[in-house]
Amino acid sequence: MRMYDIILKKRNGGKLTKEEINFFVKGVTDKTIELYHISALMMAIYFQGMDEEETLNLTLAMSDSGERMNLEKIEGIKVDKHSTGGVGDKTTLAVVPIVAACGVKVAKMSGRGLGHTGGTIDKLESIEGFQTSVEPEKFFQIVNTHGLCVAGQSMNLAPADKELYALRDVTATVENFSLIASSIMSKKLASGSDCILLDVKVGSGAFMKTYDDAEKLAQAMVKIGNGAGRKTVAVITDMDKPLGNAIGNSIEVIEAIETLKGNGPEDFTLLTKTLSSDLLKMAGIDNAEEKVEEVISNGKALRKLADMVKAQGGNENYVYDTSLFPKAEFTYKIRAEKDGFISHMNAESVGIACAKLGAGREKKGDSIDFTAGIKLLRKTGDKVSAGEVIAEMYSSDESKFTDAEKTFNSSITYSETKPEKINLILGKL
């Protein structure tokens, strides 16, 4: 079999056989296929798509490309959540400790930033000492002792996805329905939890821009999950504007910590509570909503996050005193260009502006600036006056502000009338 023929077939709209997909995934895993061949096939799939059978075969081949985690060493029901990716989406950082504080174990594998979206692993690494690379035995021990662990894709789980994920990030081949479904579900199947909650994002800051596409992606993933014997539920949520007010790495962790203290922004708090109670219900817990409120107000959820940080080698004092997070060297204020309402804020452009400040990667393996980011002081629906400060940008490199400000300003549409509010929770399958 030759990669050239596989690329040509897909480029011309053909259907790849199971053998061709297995050949490709094996070559990606053992690194015998050139990066230019992989990138070319990703681009061909991006344009031509894959049908249901090809998507399933790609998912299974990727989930079999490494070890499969056997979570039997962890007692009780194990739950997992995964977002399809968004801007300001720090939900895992708040949901995982809440669920664990309610007594349900979360054994979670998370990713790095992808395209214009941030990644939980990058965010967690902004905490001094925090280790995202955790060996399986340690992972089991941490989940058994503390009820939660969030690790990177280091345990040889779905290594083919790890390679493809990093390449897609820098070759503009993320936003394809089959590539996203197979990427997420290969990891979820390999990581072995009993219940999987998928947060499928829709809107300008999501990879799926329309509700129909998000629903199609959600249906495909739920079918793959349930077909593999996992209880799988998908929630479709709005990502037309950034989630919460902080976008970046360390500033998102701080916002998640504030939310665990009960001081989070309204939208992010609502999503955190909804996903947390959905996970608890999937695990068979009664009065889920009340339990979520309780562990936030009695500080148990915050302590769970601190326990996890400590168990993963991090400085847990960061959780109790967020002034310990290093600050960006430079700050820049963005002012409203006009009087009126912010009628739309294109979340993808805000994510790109943030990456330009240093919070994302341009090339595979680039390091990132944990302190870089954007704090929104005004959001969609707010009335503003020309010259009023609507956002602050942070970076370790002052020269990055000009371009990032241009991109940020291009994300905003002003109107004379107040725009209609979009609900945050749009659907559930």
Ligand code: URA
């Ligand atoms: N999250 C993933 O893990 N993979 C994708 O392709 C998109 C979001």
